[in-house]
Each structure stands twice: as C-alpha cells, then as structure tokens.
Amino acid sequence: MRYRGPGEDAPLFQPIMRTGLRFYLLLAILTTVVAWGVSAYYRQLTQGLGVTGMNQPVFMGVYIVNFVFFIGLSHAGTLISAILRIVKAEWRRPFTRAAEAITVFSLPFGAGSIIIDLGRPDRMLNLIQHGSFQSPILWDVTSVSLYMLSSLFYFYFALIPDIAMCRDQLEDVGSLRGWLYEKLALGWTGSPEQHRRLNTVMNIMAVWLTMLVVTVHTVVSWIFGMTVVPGWHTAIIGPYFLAGAIFCGVAALIIVAAILRRAYHLEDYIKPVHFRALSIFLLALSLVWFYFTFAEFLTTYYGNEPAHMVIFNAKFWGEFASSFWLMVLLCFVVPVVILSNPFTRTITGAVAASVAINVGMWLERYTVVVPSLTRPRLPYGIGFYGPTWVEWAITAGCFAFFALLYAVFTKVFPAIAVWEVHEARERSIPEAIERLESYIPGMVSASEG
Amino acid sequence: MPRWGMVIDLDKCTACQACTVACMAENNVPSAGPEEAKVGRAIFWQEVISQIEGEYPNLKATFIPRPCMHCDNPPCVKVCPVRATYKDEEGLVLQRYERCVGCRYCAVACPYGVRYFNWYEPQWPEPMSRYLNPDEGPPPEIRGGRSGPEVRPKGIVEKCTFCVHRLERAKRKAEEEGRELTDAELVSLPACNQTCPASARYFGDLDDPESTVSRLAQSPRAFRLLEDLGTEPKVIYLKEVS
Numbered sequence: 001m002r003y004r005g006p007g008e009d010a011p012l013f014q015p016i017m018r019t020g021l022r023f024y025l026l027l028a029i030l031t032t033v034v035a036w037g038v039s040a041y042y043r044q045l046t047q048g049l050g051v052t053g054m055n056q057p058v059f060m061g062v063y064i065v066n067f068v069f070f071i072g073l074s075h076a077g078t079l080i081s082a083i084l085r086i087v088k089a090e091w092r093r094p095f096t097r098a099a100e101a102i103t104v105f106s107l108p109f110g111a112g113s114i115i116i117d118l119g120r121p122d123r124m125l126n127l128i129q130h131g132s133f134q135s136p137i138l139w140d141v142t143s144v145s146l147y148m149l150s151s152l153f154y155f156y157f158a159l160i161p162d163i164a165m166c167r168d169q170l171e172d173v174g175s176l177r178g179w180l181y182e183k184l185a186l187g188w189t190g191s192p193e194q195h196r197r198l199n200t201v202m203n204i205m206a207v208w209l210t211m212l213v214v215t216v217h218t219v220v221s222w223i224f225g226m227t228v229v230p231g232w233h234t235a236i237i238g239p240y241f242l243a244g245a246i247f248c249g250v251a252a253l254i255i256v257a258a259i260l261r262r263a264y265h266l267e268d269y270i271k272p273v274h275f276r277a278l279s280i281f282l283l284a285l286s287l288v289w290f291y292f293t294f295a296e297f298l299t300t301y302y303g304n305e306p307a308h309m310v311i312f313n314a315k316f317w318g319e320f321a322s323s324f325w326l327m328v329l330l331c332f333v334v335p336v337v338i339l340s341n342p343f344t345r346t347i348t349g350a351v352a353a354s355v356a357i358n359v360g361m362w363l364e365r366y367t368v369v370v371p372s373l374t375r376p377r378l379p380y381g382i383g384f385y386g387p388t389w390v391e392w393a394i395t396a397g398c399f400a401f402f403a404l405l406y407a408v409f410t411k412v413f414p415a416i417a418v419w420e421v422h423e424a425r426e427r428s429i430p431e432a433i434e435r436l437e438s439y440i441p442g443m444v445s446a447s448e449g
Numbered sequence: 450m451p452r453w454g455m456v457i458d459l460d461k462c463t464a465c466q467a468c469t470v471a472c473m474a475e476n477n478v479p480s481a482g483p484e485e486a487k488v489g490r491a492i493f494w495q496e497v498i499s500q501i502e503g504e505y506p507n508l509k510a511t512f513i514p515r516p517c518m519h520c521d522n523p524p525c526v527k528v529c530p531v532r533a534t535y536k537d538e539e540g541l542v543l544q545r546y547e548r549c550v551g552c553r554y555c556a557v558a559c560p561y562g563v564r565y566f567n568w569y570e571p572q573w574p575e576p577m578s579r580y581l582n583p584d585e586g587p588p589p590e591i592r593g594g595r596s597g598p599e600v601r602p603k604g605i606v607e608k609c610t611f612c613v614h615r616l617e618r619a620k621r622k623a624e625e626e627g628r629e630l631t632d633a634e635l636v637s638l639p640a641c642n643q644t645c646p647a648s649a650r651y652f653g654d655l656d657d658p659e660s661t662v663s664r665l666a667q668s669p670r671a672f673r674l675l676e677d678l679g680t681e682p683k684v685i686y687l688k689e690v691s
Contacts, residue, residue: 056562
C-alpha cells in the first residue's frame, strides 16, 4: 500500500498502511477474550440465568451495571465532538473522530447488555410488537436506538471526506478495501459546496445529539428512579447519572487519545495542550460528581427514613462499604489530587486519573444498582449477590469486543479526522479574526492595517 | 363485574405452611432443591414470611402468609415493557407466559416480593415429577393470556394467580347449572384456602357487600401490607389479638 497525498498528513495514514506484529498479537488476545465471553453466554443461554449470581431478591447484577456503564462511556464521543463543535473550540479537531468512535463502538454493548440480561432473548422482538410505553424500559429502547442511529450517522458523515482521501490517495489497497472506500465515499469530490453541506449537516446534528445525550442518560437512570425501590426513587438520579456518564466518557477519551498518540506516533497532532484542556474539564466533572454524591447521601441521611437508611448503612459501613469507599477514592480523591496539581497534570497523570475514574464509575453503577435490591421492604432477610465467572467472562468479552472493534477501525480509517485538520489549517485563522472583529473594537483597523 | 380479593386472619393462622405446600402442588411450582433454595432460587407463589422481634427469651414472632396482593394499582404492571403482566377486568394481576421476555423488571418493582423468576428449566424430584397437575389456565381468549398451572419454561417470571383456573372452572360449572357463583363456594376456592386447616383464609368478591371477604374487610382488625405505598392491595389481613 502506498500513500501519495500531501506529505504533512502522511502520519495520519500510516496506521492504515503498515500493521506490525504487535497489532496482530493484540487482536489474538482480544479475540480470545471475546471467545471466552461468547462461550460463557452460550452456557447461560442453554442452562438459564441460574448460572449467574442473580437471585431473589437481587434480580439485577453486573449486566445491568454494564448496560449503564457502556451507555455512560458512549457519552464522551458525542459530547466532546458535538458540544465543542457548537462552541467552535478549535482544540477539538484532532480527537473528534476518536471520541465519536467511542460512542459508536460502546453503544452496541450498552444495548447488548440488556439483551444478555433477558431470560428470553429469543422473544426480544416482543419489545417492538407488544411494546408498552408505560414502561421505562421502552423509553430506553426508543431513546437508545435513536441515539445509536443518530451517532452512527454523525460519525459516518464526518468520515466521508476522509474515506474519499483513502480512495484517492492510497494505492494498492486491494480490491475489497478499494471497493469499500469507493462505495462509502458516496462520490465525494471535496468541492466547496459539498463541504458547506457537510458542515451544515454536522452543525444541525451536533445540536440534535447534544439533546439526545441529555435524554438518553436521564432515561437510563429512570429505569431505577421510576420504581419505588429505596435508594433508586430519587429525582436527582437523572442529572446524577448524566454527570457521571459525561465524567467517565471524558476519562475514556483521555485513555483512548493517549493510546492512539503513543501507538500510532501522533505526537504532532495530539499534544499536551489537549490533555491539559481535557484534564481541567475532568477535574471540574470530578467536583460535580462529588457534589451530586454529597447532596444525594446527605438528603437520605438527614431525612432518616428507615427504608432508605438500611441501604445507606449497607453502603457506608455494611457489606458494600469496600466498593462504596473505593468508588469515592477513585472518582474523587485520586482525580482531584492528580489533576489539581500542575506538576502531576501530565499526560501520564491524566491517564492514571482516567483509569481510576473508569473503574470508579463502574463501581458507582454497581453501588447504585445492587445494594438497593438486597434489602426488601418485607421481612425476607438480607439478599446477597456475588457475580459468577459467567458474568465476569461476559463482561470481559464485552470490553474486549469494544477494544477489538476500535482497533480494527483504526486500521481501516484514519483515527484523526484529516479534513478537520485541513479545515483548521485553511479556515480557522481567518474565521477567528472575523469573529474577533465582530466584537472587539479596534480589530478592524488592525486587520486592515 | 367482581373484584376478587382475599382475607387472611392472622389470629387463626398457625403458620403451618400447608397453604404453601398446596399451592406448589396445585400450580406445578418447580422444586429448586436445597442448594439452589439457599441462594434465593426457590419459587413460592404463596410463602409464609416471618418477622422475629426482640431478643431471647423475650421474642415476638409474627407470621404472615403472603400470596400475590393483586394490587388495584400494581407497580409491576406499570413497568412491564411488553404488557406480559396485566390486571384483568376482574382485578386479577396475571402473567402471560407466552409473552414475558424475562427482564425481571416487574420482580424488582413489586415491593411485596411475590414475583419469581425461572432461573433454570423447571424440575421436580421423583416421584413428584409424575404427579404434576394436568390442569391448565383459562384459554388466552378469556383472560387475554396464558396463566395457570401449566409448566412454565425457563427464563420467564411467574406468580400467584389466585388459582384463576379453579375460578374459571367454578364459573363454567355455575353457568352450566344456570346459576350465579355462590359466596360459599368461593370462600375456599383457591388451593391455599381449601387446604388451610385453621380456616384462616377467605376468598371472594370485594365489590359484593354481602360477601364474606367484604364483611371481614370491615373489621377493625383489618390492615394491608405496605399500605403507604399506594398500591391498593386486595389481600386484607386481620390483626392478631391473642
């Protein structure tokens, strides 16, 4: 495969053209984990959900936790890409694609986790045929599938100019790839009119997707919030889940950006300045997360209602204390200590904080979903839940599959939006001057002079 | 249109659990086995739950036989994404076996814990497996879905039906004989009531002011479980006096 485009962008096409042994090794490892997950799921499918640790009264376990977590993860992409596009933040350009790809590849595992959790996945279509909008699950089915479709289109539209570059500037790509690039480019020629249309569509979709981000995660939380289960039945749960989703999504983006930068030598494109900007955002989100957590638990504690307090006690000093306090450590203490200090706010520091946050946010979802179910209102005794190897294998399989899709994607399409970089080079300076001229007195003469 | 309900007199109840056994036999409730029962996989459409207060030797134990409450405002029905669970026009909260997708959201939403999930394919130890109840619930066209003693597949939720199949059979019999259902035949119609050695359980039409259940529901001893949740349960308990 040969690249014959402009020399300065050659590094962006490098991962597509050259694939080392390490990549195949990664693929082999990921495929093995996926296979392990698939075999565990087959076992669950043939024997029943009895192979999990779920029981009466803990009817929901790590599958539901994964569902919430993956949907949360997906919020990185759309949020960074769409909101930063709306506010015209130039620093977004090198990682809009990386972010959107997180959305597109994590959503199937969010929706998929619900299907994995079903006792009768073969009757899945009943949700459409007999769907009842009285149920929050159907609100979810609707909003998540809308979100999945919309972000897929958003991702694809932004990919078209780059696919056209692959079609025009890569030689000897093989017939299958050539056909793929040819078809997916949809006859893109890069004319100013096409660019104008693309930008119009992207701007409209950015607004639409921003609204969907808010809707989707709020609705996800309402699966819990709408029931009268103590610990779930709280109005704060929607905004709390949304903030948490954006929090772990941005952390995921930092991890992915750091891996891409390192693995594909993109140091010239993804720079410390980007990590600094994202780190400050992450720090703010960590404080927001703590604020919500504090407000939620203080309200419960002060109100002192017995049904709510048994769950409060289980989380603070009962059998869930270790997950609960580890969550506080990973979501609040670790990120704030690392990210508020300029000496530790490096790329390594940001990645360390992000890994902590993602583990912490998984635990957060766990401590929301499970403890409330272990304390029935009637005197049945305390419920117990411990995930089995089947649940861990399926969870590992989902994460590995996500990574696998992402890795393969970076080998077929440029992981950085090349056209966004071009656009920044050609248009962002004149546009910025034009904008400044419109509101800073004295700028007109400066540019004219 | 009747509104079916049940009254359980806790003063008469001896907590013998015959109701639980009768229900399991009548409704083909699978046996989870001791190992699985220990980890919360046992199914009891009708269970006797106990609350023990105080410390030895000053103990007070309360026993509450707990069928489905057949709420007038059932939280389980609200959350079902496929309307597999529904309240029929006579107030019974039923489960369509053929439609349930097994999401267990209803089981989470029910504050009484009356909903059970089939974690495995149902099974019975010998010789119980040879003595399954051949009865079936009313055909779907009568009550809008399949619910009754027929053996359920794995992966779906099941629950107490107030013995809807017995109710339907009694109705048919009365119809054939050209008469109305009488209160006397209704009172001990469900298997749990029929078995109760203390005659502590009553079944009947709560909308008929003359029925046994209606009269007992007027008792100053009457209360319902978790009344403050607004679920309007149709199982009424009579408080212990001794």
